Amino acid sequence: MSEARLIRGLGAPGGFGIRHPRALVLASQLPLTLLLAAGVAAAPAAWGLHLSSGWGQAALALHSLIFLASGLVPWHRFGPLASLTIPVLDLAAIGLSRLAAAEELPGLGVLSVLPVVWISVSRLSPAAVVSISFLGPLLAGLPWYFAAGAEERPGRIASMVLLALTTLAVSLAIQFVRAQVLRQQRKVEAKEAELQALLTESRERERLLNAILDTVDVGIVAIDADGRRLLTNSWQTALEASAAPAGDDSPADPGSEERLLLTGRDQATPLPAGRRPLRRAMGGESFADHLVCFGAAPGSRVVSTGARPLKGDDGDFRGAVVVYNEVTGLVNALAAKEDVVATVSHEFRTPLTSIIGNLDLVLAEELPLPVLRRIEVAQRNAERLLALVSDLLMSANSAVHVQPRKTDLAGLVEASLGSAQAHAQSSRVSLAMDVTAPLWAEVDPLRIGQALDNLVSNAIKYSPHGGSVTVSARAEGGRVLLRVEDSGIGMTAADAGKIFTRFFRSPAVRDGAIPGAGLGLSITKAIVEGHGGSISCSTLPGRGSTFTVELPAEGALRAF
Numbered sequence: 001m002s003e004a005r006l007i008r009g010l011g012a013p014g015g016f017g018i019r020h021p022r023a024l025v026l027a028s029q030l031p032l033t034l035l036l037a038a039g040v041a042a043a044p045a046a047w048g049l050h051l052s053s054g055w056g057q058a059a060l061a062l063h064s065l066i067f068l069a070s071g072l073v074p075w076h077r078f079g080p081l082a083s084l085t086i087p088v089l090d091l092a093a094i095g096l097s098r099l100a101a102a103e104e105l106p107g108l109g110v111l112s113v114l115p116v117v118w119i120s121v122s123r124l125s126p127a128a129v130v131s132i133s134f135l136g137p138l139l140a141g142l143p144w145y146f147a148a149g150a151e152e153r154p155g156r157i158a159s160m161v162l163l164a165l166t167t168l169a170v171s172l173a174i175q176f177v178r179a180q181v182l183r184q185q186r187k188v189e190a191k192e193a194e195l196q197a198l199l200t201e202s203r204e205r206e207r208l209l210n211a212i213l214d215t216v217d218v219g220i221v222a223i224d225a226d227g228r229r230l231l232t233n234s235w236q237t238a239l240e241a242s243a244a245p246a247g248d249d250s251p252a253d254p255g256s257e258e259r260l261l262l263t264g265r266d267q268a269t270p271l272p273a274g275r276r277p278l279r280r281a282m283g284g285e286s287f288a289d290h291l292v293c294f295g296a297a298p299g300s301r302v303v304s305t306g307a308r309p310l311k312g313d314d315g316d317f318r319g320a321v322v323v324y325n326e327v328t329g330l331v332n333a334l335a336a337k338e339d340v341v342a343t344v345s346h347e348f349r350t351p352l353t354s355i356i357g358n359l360d361l362v363l364a365e366e367l368p369l370p371v372l373r374r375i376e377v378a379q380r381n382a383e384r385l386l387a388l389v390s391d392l393l394m395s396a397n398s399a400v401h402v403q404p405r406k407t408d409l410a411g412l413v414e415a416s417l418g419s420a421q422a423h424a425q426s427s428r429v430s431l432a433m434d435v436t437a438p439l440w441a442e443v444d445p446l447r448i449g450q451a452l453d454n455l456v457s458n459a460i461k462y463s464p465h466g467g468s469v470t471v472s473a474r475a476e477g478g479r480v481l482l483r484v485e486d487s488g489i490g491m492t493a494a495d496a497g498k499i500f501t502r503f504f505r506s507p508a509v510r511d512g513a514i515p516g517a518g519l520g521l522s523i524t525k526a527i528v529e530g531h532g533g534s535i536s537c538s539t540l541p542g543r544g545s546t547f548t549v550e551l552p553a554e555g556a557l558r559a560f
Contacts, residue, residue, distance in 0.1 A: 136167070471485075
């Protein structure tokens with residue numbers, strides 16, 4: 001029999017810090033023994049008469065035997081309820097004491113409350129506890145009852161019943177309080193079990209999340225509203241270690257981003273503190289595809305960064321999540337591709353210029369008509385090839401330089417439509433202009449004219465015979481809006497999202513064998529953005545397309 005089970009059987013788990021069963025039984029018996037000893041000390045004469053009788057001596061012997069048994073019997077070797085023989089014997093000893101001192105110590109029966117309390121807090125069934133609490137004091141008082149004369153018995157039976165009812169009330173009160181305590185304890189235990197289950201589940205989820213975050217090949221950093229890091233995965237830790245200054249082995253503290261070697265796309269200019277990803281995220285900014293170079297060249301790593309703020313239910317800023325995706329290989333491949341395109345285009349341009357120049361000289365001579373027609377075809381295709389090479393060279397150039405000055409956009413639109421008139425007539429497409437002159441703006445007339453030429457040329461190219469192209473422009477809210485609208489073949493929403501990508505041509509255009517390289521719109525976008533503006537497209541299949549160019553009226557430029 002385990003000691004823990006025995007202690008539970010005694011009814012007082014832990015026993016005020018007492019863990020040994022024998023000590024616990026002795027401690028439970030001690031209050032009654034101390035009360036008896038105190039009674040002897042307080043009324044020695046009465047107790048002397050009590051002990052002079054045979055019943056008194058028997059009661060004293062039983063009390064002593066019970067006390068010794070409490071401390072000497074190895075209770076842990078018996079069942080958990082074996083120690084309850086002590087309070088039962090206490091009731092018998094109290095009954096003998098009442099019998100021996102009926103006159104001198106009439107209140108001894110009250111001591112029955114102590115063994116009843118002991119029995120009430122045990123693990124006996126409630127029915128057994130109630131029965132013993134009532135019948136135990138009542139039966140223990142029978143010798144005292146029968147020892148009285150006939151005239152005293154009614155009073156003694158009333159006293160016995162009153163004592164039995166008192167001990168029963170005490171037992172019921174203890175049972176009620178104990179039931180409440182046990183019920184509350186069960187609730188607490190159930191709550192603790194629920195919390196433990198939630199804690200275990202939370203830890204499992206945390207381990208799963210950490211495993212997932214450490215598996216992905218992107219860096220992830222989560223910060224709170226004060227910029228303190230809540231989470232950094234292993235990929236990001238390795239990335240920051242590669243950009244840490246020499247001798248700095250702990251870059252992952254909240255202020256570490258300022259110490260990292262971060263540069264712009266040129267891999268040389270240090271990135272200002274206000275443009276660093278975590279600093280931007282701390283300001284509540286949401287961004288994507290912000291390129292940052294980690295570490296010093298030539299071994300720096302190009303990373304595309306993005307951030308999304310975390311908002312509370314009240315809309316307040318609670319933190320942010322920043323994602324880092326390495327694109328070094330892609331950037332290097334694009335740079336190599338641009339170098340190849342620029343080199344090849346440059347090599348093509350010189351001989352093409354020579355060919356066109358010589359064709360111009362030949363066309364200046366008197367030639368038979370068939371020969372003249374063939375030379376004109378050669379010249380037209382050479383000029384088309386030269387225009388394509390020029391587009392390739394501009395596309396390969398990563399920067400579009402603009403030189404803005406006060407320009408009348410109405411004149412640019414009129415000039416662009418005039419240049420496209422021959423193309424429109426051959427394609428049987430009508431041109432219209434809706435621009436109030438003058439319409440002034442601070443733009444580079446050469447670049448904006450080139451953008452307009454690209455848009456008008458595309459509108460004519462993709463419009464059927466009998467179609468129309470309308471160019472309109474107006475000032476609106478400090479901005480200038482240019483629109484080129486056609487009644488052409490249009491395109492799907494998916495294709496519209498890609499039309500500003502270099503070399504992109506929609507399936508409908510390829511199937512229709514419409515000539516082009518897919519560079520005009522990407523160049524136009526670069527020119528517009530070089531002016532600090534934007535370009536968008538609204539289109540439906542078979543319903544035509546509308547390209548809208550939005551430019552700052554004051555020519556607010558940005559670096560491109």
